[in-house]
Amino acid sequence: MFYFDNASTTKISQDALSSYVLASEKYFNPSALYEPSIMVKKDIEDARACIINKLKGAKSSTLIFTGSASEANNAVLNAHIIRKDKKYIFSAGEHSSIYNTAKHYEELGFNIVFVPLNKNGTLKLDALISQLDESVALVSIIHVSNETGAINDIKKITNMVKSYNKNIIVHSDGVQALGKLNINLAELGVDYYTISAHKINGPKGIGGLYIAHPNKFKPLIFGGGQEFNLRAGTENYPCIMAFKTAIEQLKICNYAEKKAEFVANLNLDKLIISDDECVDNIISVCFKGVRGETIQHILEQSGYLIGTGSACNSKAGLNRVIASIVPKEYAVGAVRISFGEEISKLDCKNLAITLTNAVESYREKINK
Amino acid sequence: MNKVILIRFNEIHLKGGNKKYFTKLLINNIKDALSGVNFKLENIQNRLVLRDYEDEQEIINRLKCVFGVHSISVAVELDNNPEIIKDYVKTIKIASTFKCDVNRADKSFPIKSNDFAAQLGEIVLDNNSHAKVDIHKPQITINVDIRESGKTYIFSDLIYAYSGLPLGENRDGLLLLSGGIDSPVAGFCMAKRGLRQDILHFDSFPYTSKLAKEKVMTLAKLIKPFIGAKYIYVCSMTKLQEEFHVNCKTEYAINLLRRAMIRVANAVCKKYKYKTIVTGESLGQVASQTIESLTSTNAVASFPVMRPLISFNKDEIIALAKEINTYETSILPYEDCCTVFLPKNPVIKPKIEEAEREENKIDYTALLNYVIENIEVIKL
Numbered sequence: 001m002f003y004f005d006n007a008s009t010t011k012i013s014q015d016a017l018s019s020y021v022l023a024s025e026k027y028f029n030p031s032a033l034y035e036p037s038i039m040v041k042k043d044i045e046d047a048r049a050c051i052i053n054k055l056k057g058a059k060s061s062t063l064i065f066t067g068s069a070s071e072a073n074n075a076v077l078n079a080h081i082i083r084k085d086k087k088y089i090f091s092a093g094e095h096s097s098i099y100n101t102a103k104h105y106e107e108l109g110f111n112i113v114f115v116p117l118n119k120n121g122t123l124k125l126d127a128l129i130s131q132l133d134e135s136v137a138l139v140s141i142i143h144v145s146n147e148t149g150a151i152n153d154i155k156k157i158t159n160m161v162k163s164y165n166k167n168i169i170v171h172s173d174g175v176q177a178l179g180k181l182n183i184n185l186a187e188l189g190v191d192y193y194t195i196s197a198h199k200i201n202g203p204k205g206i207g208g209l210y211i212a213h214p215n216k217f218k219p220l221i222f223g224g225g226q227e228f229n230l231r232a233g234t235e236n237y238p239c240i241m242a243f244k245t246a247i248e249q250l251k252i253c254n255y256a257e258k259k260a261e262f263v264a265n266l267n268l269d270k271l272i273i274s275d276d277e278c279v280d281n282i283i284s285v286c287f288k289g290v291r292g293e294t295i296q297h298i299l300e301q302s303g304y305l306i307g308t309g310s311a312c313n314s315k316a317g318l319n320r321v322i323a324s325i326v327p328k329e330y331a332v333g334a335v336r337i338s339f340g341e342e343i344s345k346l347d348c349k350n351l352a353i354t355l356t357n358a359v360e361s362y363r364e365k366i367n368k
Numbered sequence: 369m370n371k372v373i374l375i376r377f378n379e380i381h382l383k384g385g386n387k388k389y390f391t392k393l394l395i396n397n398i399k400d401a402l403s404g405v406n407f408k409l410e411n412i413q414n415r416l417v418l419r420d421y422e423d424e425q426e427i428i429n430r431l432k433c434v435f436g437v438h439s440i441s442v443a444v445e446l447d448n449n450p451e452i453i454k455d456y457v458k459t460i461k462i463a464s465t466f467k468c469d470v471n472r473a474d475k476s477f478p479i480k481s482n483d484f485a486a487q488l489g490e491i492v493l494d495n496n497s498h499a500k501v502d503i504h505k506p507q508i509t510i511n512v513d514i515r516e517s518g519k520t521y522i523f524s525d526l527i528y529a530y531s532g533l534p535l536g537e538n539r540d541g542l543l544l545l546s547g548g549i550d551s552p553v554a555g556f557c558m559a560k561r562g563l564r565q566d567i568l569h570f571d572s573f574p575y576t577s578k579l580a581k582e583k584v585m586t587l588a589k590l591i592k593p594f595i596g597a598k599y600i601y602v603c604s605m606t607k608l609q610e611e612f613h614v615n616c617k618t619e620y621a622i623n624l625l626r627r628a629m630i631r632v633a634n635a636v637c638k639k640y641k642y643k644t645i646v647t648g649e650s651l652g653q654v655a656s657q658t659i660e661s662l663t664s665t666n667a668v669a670s671f672p673v674m675r676p677l678i679s680f681n682k683d684e685i686i687a688l689a690k691e692i693n694t695y696e697t698s699i700l701p702y703e704d705c706c707t708v709f710l711p712k713n714p715v716i717k718p719k720i721e722e723a724e725r726e727e728n729k730i731d732y733t734a735l736l737n738y739v740i741e742n743i744e745v746i747k748l
């Protein structure tokens with residue numbers, strides 16, 4: 001089996017798994033006052049500090065552990081979408097956990113604006129600028145697109161927004177950026193930044209929300225006062241420790257060669273969405289006249305697991321992000337390849353050849 | 369005093385010489401439906417009495433799925449003794465309108481039905497200051513059923529089941545289950561007439577999702593208590609569909625596919641000894657269900673094709689699908705194999721000769737044999 005869907009999730013590393021198992025043995029509730037609990041609590045604080053350090057968080061910032069990146073994204077919107085006379089800006093390329101949450105608030109009557117994308121999936125900066133006015137309260141822009149790998153220049157965006165009005169809250173969903181870009185949160189200048197463990201060979205069920213100004217944040221989940229009263233619920237100690245290990249071992253891998261090898265061997269008519277403004281580990285390709293999910297199934301039969309841009313049914317519709325940047329006939333046939341460390345250059349070449357054959361034979365069968 | 373569940377059946381009464389056979393079938397089916405539950409079942413004069421049980425609601429839910437059962441009541445069982453019955457009625461608490469209905473099958477019981485009903489009504493009134501008699505539209509009816517067996521059953525509610533005939537011993541029917549709204553309902557309807565069925569499903573992987581097959585497995589499990597299925601046959605039509613698509617007239621694609629499905633069903637029936645094919649077709653619902661389309665598919669059937677929904681409107685089918693709890697699964701958005709190579713303008717009045725001409729354009733027999741040989745048999 002060749003796994004080319006690392007943007008969806010990654011395999012947990014042996015070390016992260018060991019940390020998880022080891023921590024599971026220490027079952028004590030971190031909130032209790034006896035010695036074993038105090039040790040557990042201390043480990044959690046070490047993990048928090050480790051992650052903030054690694055991501056170079058600003059002074060007096062913190063990070064809260066959440067049950068998922070989706071929860072972290074929801075928490076930011078919940079804390080700041082409060083007034084109906086304010087404007088809340090998002091990119092059209094946000095992950096569903098932002099997009100659908102924003103849509104929910106829109107239905108409740110809030111002023112929600114989605115800024116359109118360029119052809120490669122990056123945000124149209126001009127369009128963002130044209131939306132800035134005195135009513136803007138929040139800008140949330142994904143750092144790296146989970147669909148195309150497009151990198152948004154968050155530092156530039158934050159500077160732009162904050163120089164317009166320093167009180168505008170800036171959030172970025174950094175789930176796909178972590179491990180692909182060098183992240184310096186203090187330099188990015190964001191108020192919030194979302195991360196996830198399972199995209200970096202950590203466990204599922206744990207995300208993190210970086211909070212530059214904890215006093216401005218209001219919790220999504222109330223309860224027993226955990227996480228500095230910012231996110232209630234007994235801490236997921238095993239996942240936190242495994243997250244820490246994943247972060248400690250995080251290195252920026254270069255996938256440029258693998259991506260180039262893949263593209264070089266993809267010898268057929270296609271539309272590659274991803275370009276130089278995208279991270280190298282994600283590449284979205286569209287094939288006219290085929291359906292992405294069928295291609296995914298055909299490749300699975302040959303042992304290749306890839307991502308798909310659109311589901312194999314007309315009712316669920318097209319992939320929202322892809323369909324907003326390419327014509328419909330291409331969006332239907334979108335697939336997403338995302339490389340991981342365990343994949344070799346040769347694997348990438350073989351995938352491209354298998355994919356080429358699959359699409360060609362599909363086209364022969366279907367498009368008479 | 370015992371708490372029991374009364375199970376009534378209706379159509380079996382009409383079966384004359386076969387009544388014993390059908391009653392035995394029903395009892396066996398009830399025992400199957402209640403497997404894993406502790407109870408005792410007694411057959412007394414045209415009804416069954418279920419006693420020594422624990423989980424009343426679970427038993428009622430399962431009994432409602434057993435065809436042949438007309439209605440169910442939770443009852444109190446007493447001896448046919450007026451004083452004992454009166455003592456019990458004294459304990460009944462009512463704060464609404466009510467009436468007492470006495471059915472005296474035991475003619476040795478000393479008080480006539482109407483007189484006894486009046487006496488019992490008075491007892492209720494004496495003991496419940498807010499109770500009021502209303503013999504026309506009472507909120508509560510206290511039924512007192514005095515049986516020849518020497519036992520009296522007192523109950524208020526009748527929980528209606530689906531009646532019909534008990535499922536036969538053999539799995540005689542083969543239900544073509546697509547994943548849509550109609551076919552589970554068709555299986556239910558035929559099972560109501562006693563037809564035990566297994567399931568045949570067609571898929572078009574890789575053109576359809578694996579989730580589509582999972583959806584069908586879920587549907588199969590949902591209708592299993594009704595239709596008594598043990599096996600689901602999954603047949604991939606991909607190769608045939610590809611050939612139709614490349615070589616045959618596009619507008620005939622669906623007609624050809626449905627004819628192929630019936631032929632596959634023929635083969636499954638022959639091999640596993642099913643006697644009839646069941647489909648969820650409804651006249652005129654879509655292009656493939658016009659009288660001409662049905663004629664074209666029917667022409668290749670070697671077994672009777674039962675189409676219980678043929679005269680149903682879509683909303684009637686949906687109402688039944690909701691009733692049997694398959695609707696929410698059926699509307700999950702995964703395509704079944706019919707829609708993959710869907711032509712824009714499917715032929716509405718296909719001709720058999722034309723369909724045959726199209727079939728002759730490809731190596732039909734070999735392809736059909738291939739898909740039949742590769743049928744996956746899954747135990748439910």
